[in-house]
Amino acid sequence: MKDKIKHFLAGSLAVVCVVCITAFAALAVYLNRQNEQAIAQLGSIYMANINERISKHFEAISDQCLIPMTTFSENLPPTCENNKEAYYQWMTYYGHSRDYESISWCDDEGNLETIYGDPLQYSGPPIFLETLKNGESRIAVGYNGSGEQVVLMCAPVRLSVPGMENCVAMIGELPISYLSEILSLDTLEDKSTLIYSLVIRKDGTFVARNSAAVRDNYFDRVRAVYAETDGQTPENYIAELEAAMQAGSDYSTMVQVDGVRQHMYASSLPNSVWYLVTFMPYGALNESVESMGTRSLSASAAVCAVILLSLIAVFLRYFTLNRAQMKELEEARRLAEEARIAAEKASRSKGEFLSNMSHDIRTPMNAIVGMTAIATAHIDDPQQVQNCLKKITMSSRHLLGLINDVLDMSKIESGKMTLNEELVSLREVMDSMVSIVQPQVKAKHQKFNISIFNITSENVHCDSVRLNQVLLNLLSNAIKFTPEGGSIEVSIYEEESPKGGDYVRIRISVKDTGIGMSKEYQTHIFESFSREDNKRIHRTEGTGLGMAITKYIVDAMGGEITVDSRQGVGTQFQVILDLQRAVEQVEDMLLPDWVMLVVDDDQQLCESTVDSLRSIGIRAEWVLDGEDAVRMAAQHHEAHNDYHVILLDWKLPDMDGIQTARELRRQLGGDVPILLMSAYDWTEIEDEARAAGISGFLMKPLFRSTLFYGLKPYVGAEEVQTAKEEQAPEFSNKRVLVAEDNELNWEIANELLHDLGLELEWAENGEVCTEMFQRSDPGYYDAILMDIRMPIMDGYEATDAIRAMDRPDAALPIIAMTADAYSDDIQRCLSHGMNAHVAKPIDISEVTRILKKYMDD
Structure with missing residues (x-):
């Protein structure tokens, strides 16, 4: 009985399977025929427009490459307009941002000069150069330094940059595969694709082709593999295609390749002298229809299989339960692994934060201890003690902010950071930085200079602690990786902010003559624990966290930080921040109509200082060395028209500031105040400087307020004009x-x-x-x-x-x-x-x- 039931069930299952397969197969055949007819109708409509769509796509994509290149090359920042090297850097930045493998420029004789990347080779027809001279963009094919074929994006450009006046075009290099990507040139063997395309020149040579085209010339391929179609021979077809290309018109016909009937359509490509030849194999359509029929049969078989599988579902129950248990165990292991990774990440985050804070806290502490020692040694000198206390106060404020961060453990756990916007004086920030790094610069006998340019908004709103962190990290790195006797320069520029008139753009540059970095490492410098694996820095201490945290802070402040470095030459960091201007009223600074002399070996600093002096009512002249200063002061003295004040840099070449002051005193006597300016700590040479005739000291950078308050003591009280005298608020009866x-x-x-x-x-x-x-x-x-x-x-x-x-x-x-x-x-x-x-x-x-x-x- 059991055998009969088994046979009956088996027979019933077989009958059900046959019925299901037959019914679904018949349905699949019917649907396949209907699909074949529909696809044939759609194919005839689709072929009429496909070439136009590809051409427009090619034109749109090429314009996206050509038009920005022209705009980017001609709309230059002021620093690039008269500087070929700066222009090269500008175009290098643009090229990398657009994934160009190289950028060159072409002169009016067709010669190419490489801005970056491998040199290019191109032997185009003279008409191509004439086209560029006429201001028309072109896309061509050339060869790179390795002899590989590449795509050349040629945009007409006229420049006034010195050395590039005969430039007619900028040429960007892209890989040859770029054509296939933007034209979607599928290979003939890809049976899932209904169409495929080729790009040829008017002589039949290939620009881009599919893998089936093994010959270098499309016409040769036609003669070899094309069969006679509808009474038209391959030679007739070639002649008609050549005539259409010479006339610049489109061409459409039917061809037969390897026994497959195809529809061919040819049209010119914009921004080039090429022709796009597109094919639609009808065999591919037939295969598509057959594939749909196969899928229908497969679906029928799947339904039958489901019916069959339902009969044995009971026997699979145990297997299903077992798999469910295994999945639960795997999920538990996955969650445990994620928890372990999260714990390690949290621990690493704490380690990074505390390690960096340890370094940052020691830096202002060093300044506090040093200034305390100096104040103790000069306890009888009120001015020196006051100067030390001022520096201790600035360093203490910075230290307090860092301690707040260390105590705020939630920032370590979450990896988040909040900014505390407050009123900040850029002058006080930079004075603080100079005070903090002076002992380190002095210990390594490094040349240190700090300059400002066009700073009109000294007071802004920002997070002063974070700004100090950024500057200290950059300066600490510069000092650390610059050898003894090297140079460190800090420059601060004010520019218009794209955010509008309520904001000001501050650009800070920290440049050194240190060991530099490789190009490869520069792409990883802002990553955590990143240090270049080089024997030159094995003796240099550091955790590799400073730049990562600096980048995080700058990003949080909505700014930008960049690095430019060369091994053995040095490194330059640039930080750009858009900060809100302070709206509080400040003292209207105005001094008498003096004539002053500014002496510094940095011409930019001289010009910037003269502009700042002019803004507070003082006319000033400048020279670059002590000899010229003595000569000009003597000429004014002989004419009974002495300078009112002489502003003298300490670190001058040949004759330094003290020697110059000594010679000036010998010629001028003691009536003219001589002020010594420097970014160094002058306490050790103060006695020598005053003995040489120095009247006072000014610390760089020379902000407008620094100059005003530094010069104000040398003016009679009745001469000083201010719109608002600084005075403490009165709170009587409060x-x-x-x-x-x-x-x-x-x-x-x-x-x-x-x-x-x-x-x-x-x-x-x-x-x-x-x-x-x-x-x-x-x-x-x-x-x-x-x-x-x-x-x-x-x-x-x-x-x-x-x-x-x-x-x-x-x-x-x-x-x-x-x-x-x-x-x-x-x-x-x-x-x-x-x-x-x-x-x-x-x-x-x-x-x-x-x-x-x-x-x-």
Whole structure:
């Protein structure tokens, strides 16, 4: 009985399979015939337009290469208009961004000069050169230095760059495969493709072809493999095609190749002297229809298989369950591996951050310790002590910002970084940088110079700590990889910002004469733990994190950083930032109509300094060495028209600044002030300099404010004209309630703020602060300085309670004065109704500014 049932089930299964296969096969044959008819109709319509679409696609793609090349070559930045080398760098940047393997330029005699990449060879007809001279773009084929055939994108260009006045075109090199990519030239063997195309010249030679075309000339292929079609021989076909190409017209016909009937259509390609020849094999269409029939039969077989498989599904249940269990185990292993990788990434992130912070913290600490030692050694010199304290203050502020980052562990865990926008003085930032790196430069006996050009907006809004980090990383690298006696130059430029008039573009360049980097390594320099594997740097310490973090900061600030380096020559980093201008009013700086002499071996610095002096009312002349300075000063002295002030660089060639000052004093006497300017620490030579006749010192870079305040002491009080004299705000009859639970902090605040004329009262915690305010008469307090972390009632609760009181002065200014200094803390203070936030340790100038802002309102 079991055998009968098995036979019945087997027979039934066989019958069902036969019926299903037969029914689905018949359906597949019917659908295949219908598809064949539809495809034939669509093919006839498609062939009429396909060549035009390919030509338009070719024209659009080639124009995208040719038009930007002309625009990019002619719309040059000011630095490239009269500098061939700068123009080459400009075009190299463009070429790499457009994936050109080389760029050359062609003169009016057809000679090529390579800007970058391998030299090109091209032996085109004279009419090609005449076409370029007439301002028409062309695409041609040439050969590179390796003899390989390449595509040449030729764009007409006329330049006024010295040495390139006879330029008629820029030529960019692309691989020959580029033609196949933009024309979609499929091979004849690709049976899934309905059409294929060739590109030929008018003499029949191939520009681009499929793999079936083994000969170098298309006409030779026609004679060899084309059969007579509809009474037309291969020679008739060649003659008609040549006539159409000479006339510049399209050509269409039927051909038979290897027994396959094909439709051929030829038309000219834009921006070239080539012809596109496109074929549609009808055999491919037939194969497509057959393929569709095969797929129909396959689908029928699949349905039958499903029916069959359903009968044995019970026997596969165990296998299915087993596979499910294996998948669960594999998923568990995958999740465990992802967790391990995430943990390693988090650990590496912490290591990178802390390693970099260790280096950054030691740098300002070095300046603080050094300046403290100098101040101690010159304790009887108030001016020297004041200068040291100023540098210690700047380094301390930077150090405080770095410590805040180290303590903010959430930044390490998440890999995120927030920017704290604040009012920043570029002059103070650069003065701070100079002070910090001076000991390192001095230890390696390096030449260090810092210059500014066209800086009109000294005050901007940005994250000063992050900006300091970027500059310190760049300067530390320059000092580290520059040998003893080498040179380091820092330049700062102001340019118009593409963001509009409320912004200013600051470009910072750090250039050194160090060991340099290879071209290959320059592409990896901004990666974490990236250091060049070279014997020249094996003795140089570093984790390879500084540039990666610098790039991260610059990107977060919306800026751009680039590097240009040559081994054995040096390295130049450029940082470009668009910063918002400060809207605060500044002092209108104006000095008497003096005549000054500026002496420096850097002509750009001289010209920039003269422009800055002119902006504060001073006429100035400049020379490049001490000998000319002595000569010009003597001429003015003999004419009884002495310079009012002489500004003298310390590190002059041949005769240095001290020697020059000594000679000037011998000729001029002691009436003319002589100021020594330098980016170095002059404390060690101060006695010698004053003995030589130096009246004072100015630290580079020479901002407009640096010059004004440096020269102001040498002007009589009645001569100085200012629209607004700098003076401390007056807070007489102003009473402030200070909520602070730490007695020492209260004493510091009381000492600092009392000097401003404020009357201060102390509340030991938030509850006492609330009670004192509630008991006071309306208007008794003008403001409240509120600590956040206090016992009994914290600053947030106290502020909420005060704001909720029904009294007219409940809206008085409440300013958070706390060590909770992160951006989240600031937002939380503002959300609880506080007007502003000041971070501890107290910056008295910032507290003064905020108090004046809110109490004057």
